[in-house]
Amino acid sequence: MASQDRLNTRLVSIKNAAASAAQPAPLLSVKNLSVAYGANRVVHDVGFELGRGKSLALIGESGSGKSTIARAVLRLLPGAGHATGEVEFDGREILGLPERQFRPLRGRAIGFVPQDPGNSLNPVRTIGVQAMEAASLTDETNAALRKVLILETFAQVGLDNPQRVYDSYPHQLSGGMLQRVLIGLAVLPRPALLVADEPTSALDVTIQKRILDLLTRLQHDLDISLLLITHDLAIAAERADQLVVLKDGAVQEAGKTRTVFSSPNSAYARKLHADVPALNPDRYAKLRDPGFRLLDRTSGTASKIEVSAVTKTFAVDGKVLTAVDDVSFSVPAGTTHALVGESGSGKTTTIRLLLGLDEPDTGEIAIAGENLAGRSQQQLRSVWRQLQLVYQNPFTSLDPTWTVEKLVREPLDRFKVGTAAERSEQVREALSNVGLGEHLLSRKPGALSGGQRQRVAIARALVLKPDVIVLDEPTSALDVSVQADIVEVLLSLQARLGLTYVFVSHDLALVRQLAHTVSVMQRGRIVEHGRVSDIFDNPQHGYTAALLDSIPSGISTISQTPPKAQPQAEPVIRTERRERIA
Template identity: 70%
Template sequence: MAPHDRLTTLLDKPTAATPPDVPPVLAVEGLTIAYGGTQVVHGVDLAIGRGQSLALIGESGSGKSTIARALLRLLPEGGRAQGRAVFEGVDVLALPERRFRPLRGRSIGFVPQDPGASLNPVRTIGAQGLEAAALLDLDSKAERREAVLETLAQVGLDDPRRVAASYPHELSGGMLQRVLIGLAVLPRPALLVADEPTSALDVTIQKRILDLLSDLQADLGNSLLLITHDLAIAAERADSLVVLKDGTVHESGATSEVFAAPSSAYARRLHADVPSLHPDRWADLRDVGERRRHGADATPARIEVAGLTKTFGRGDDALVAVDDVSFSVPAGTTHALVGESGSGKTTTIRLLVGLETPDSGSVEVAGAAVHQHNRAELREARRHLQLVYQNPFTSLDPLWKVERLVREPLDRYGVGTRAERRDRVREAVASVGLSEELLTRRPAALSGGQRQRVAIARALVLQPDVLVLDEPTSALDVSVQADIVQLLLRLQAERGLTYLFVSHDLALVRQLAHTVSVMRHGKVVESGPVAEVFAAPEHDYTRTLLASVPRGAER
């Protein structure tokens, strides 16, 4: 039988419902995990039925990924797992490594979180696919190669031969994640472990990847352990949930029951922190900016962008990254730029802050033209226009302590005396809800939310009028994200700050922004007040983005 026929037979085979008396494909009992003398997972129980899906949810540090690594026998040195993990009738924690090794990949597949770090950058996708195909009972390299191409096509990659010949850096993030899923399902494992498989992806690509996992599960009859921090995603995609905090199960059960009426305080908090489920959670704070946009409190525009165009390259290689983009942001309000990767959002903000020069069009901040300044004038203008980056860990010098990180802008601009700078630093740190004891720590000793608060304090210390926020919460859990959104809205209400908020998360935009521009291929395809655009989108692309937002519908 040819590989194509063998794969087609597997895909066409109907998946029967699991009889109630059939044992689960995986049953975990009393799982504890420790590093040295520190226990990080405490007595976890869970079970996944055949062909069923279970979501393991919780914040960073809750133990989700640690449990996955323990089940795959991939704990780092010093990690020790105890308890039982019965897979297909065998306690995999009790097996010697030589007996477990054949199960990893073949019977238990794994989709890691970061495709960029999980694929070998100097080998083609096809070469790495052949390693996965070696786990199949195929007679020749040609059959294995054909099986790889079949799987790449199965996960929705156009032109599988081109993808197989490509290196990882030649593919987009969404394509790389599809490759990882393809390599994981190629040996047809009975259980697939997916560790935050969409956390770094645009909302539309996220939906496609989650749809793909659901389709593969239906086609192949495998079971799925989905690890996520997003309760809405878990509710849409899983049959049952286990809610973790600090390595302890706070709640578990059927998805419909846990989602509809969470019994633990922690699960209720996770529910409250999902933007798509509570779009008006911060309405009182957001309404302060809404009043500034019209009515008696109306304010003049703080940002004016008109006819902005930027092209990279020449001739046939020319790419129009920003194409006649215009928008206006009243002082004390938030304007959002939304769209998928490659839509032109990041180039637009680089033009706004003067890091790129437009081919045509203009940018004015507080009435001053950004691109008509000389070097000294532009430097002075940037005191009032600060940028908060997407990933606080890479935007903060890892060797500096928090106090120096926040103080550096004051040092560069020569603001005040040493004592005055010290006071300004403490004021900025306090304004973002951080204690002074953190001033002596380095970024590695902070949580993700604390690092992003430091980045915001650093941007605020010069007392700017405008903050440009480039995906400031995309690397954070939903609970930490909620804290940051509340912080930004509070600061805006108190100080009258103006925000340009860049995001692909429309649910988050609905909570935070007053107006929005939807970008696609460098163009603004729709714009207006957030409430109006989201309630009655006029463009098909906007409707597609909105339809991709997970809402936790009952299965």
């Protein structure tokens, strides 16, 4: 009996060995990876494998360790960072390699697409000069042929006029173009692995889709493995074969995309799923109901905001640019109206006109029946007390040298509201309204999280008890979980205080969760307007339909065949891969 057991064990071992031999070795294998900064351990025993030509997404909130893991793989940790464990690339252990031996791999065999092209490209050097540095990592030694390779790659990543891009400085290109440049520079040496760290987080949804489509197409066309870092579960589910869910530097869940996305086991993965706007459009239905009831009751009555046939032009390089073209919309009190569209559609100019920061060339704007036209700065002060703004980026809108108490109290001081004691009480009330405690009063913005900073910005806008708040992309810099908390705060305050919101965003999934009515803007004009449900369920304009099609919706849209560009627009490029460094 014992001999039979030994025989069975031997047969199982042989079968397992044969199965392992039949499967190709992974391109990237991470085992027991830990990262510490001094005594502070921020990544804990992380492990995963990425196959050749496959994609894997690291997902989680800020601070979950996603980018730290990527930088450990790239050997780009700050000086104080120390990684332990095993990282094998193409069968070679790289974590313990001396820098001089690893350097030939970085850029050539392992490419990197950083998050922010604005900070990743030198603003005083042309794109061509910087591209030549990337081209030096290829096998091509002839400068003229290197330039040909650069232009071919720029065309491959969808840049319409490669020569113009080559000759341009970074500030002369849009954000989407700059991100394509970075991707082009990363794939120029034809790496085996491409690490993309939040490559679309700051882009419009349509540009985001184009960039993600591009990465998927390059992955398949060039047989590149893709390590994607993102906080958006819907994007990860659309674009990756496998998911690794991280929280506080530890793996919460890992596996095939379909399994993790459709049936998450961990509470954290389920929360991420619940916080993605595209996957939960009716999450805040009860909080929005009072606004919809007001819409039904106030039909035909005066609105809190009336924008009528407004046009605004600017002179740019001797030419007249029409930034806002015959725009009209109204917002009933107690409801949220969204302005949506891509960058350059006129959203920001429209809210500047609404706030009285610019004057329209033609048309009228009225707040609570008061026309803004022709008012002096002093006369506008009474309007501004009832009309407050929450900026897009709390990092830049809050003075880093001021405490939370001083930041929230400043509007009260400027308008000389109440006594000193009453102002202090109103500051505490405003903080309480956005879910912040008094223990934060003495802190400065640098000691707060991104979500706390944005809540302080909202409290600052609320402290004067305004009727109208303009929200300019108030959650675009936040993780989806923090964003969900902020949205719940805003809608709860609206339901309780009857606030009127104008919400500016390029995120249509978020607009569907938050707004009651919407205006879709393109090149300064409103191309579609109405209730959110009507516009989203039955768009009448092609541009609106294109915006809606760009919303990432999860695993159901995954296709085995990557999106292809039109053949005539796809130049022939060099797809050979450089020989691996021995």
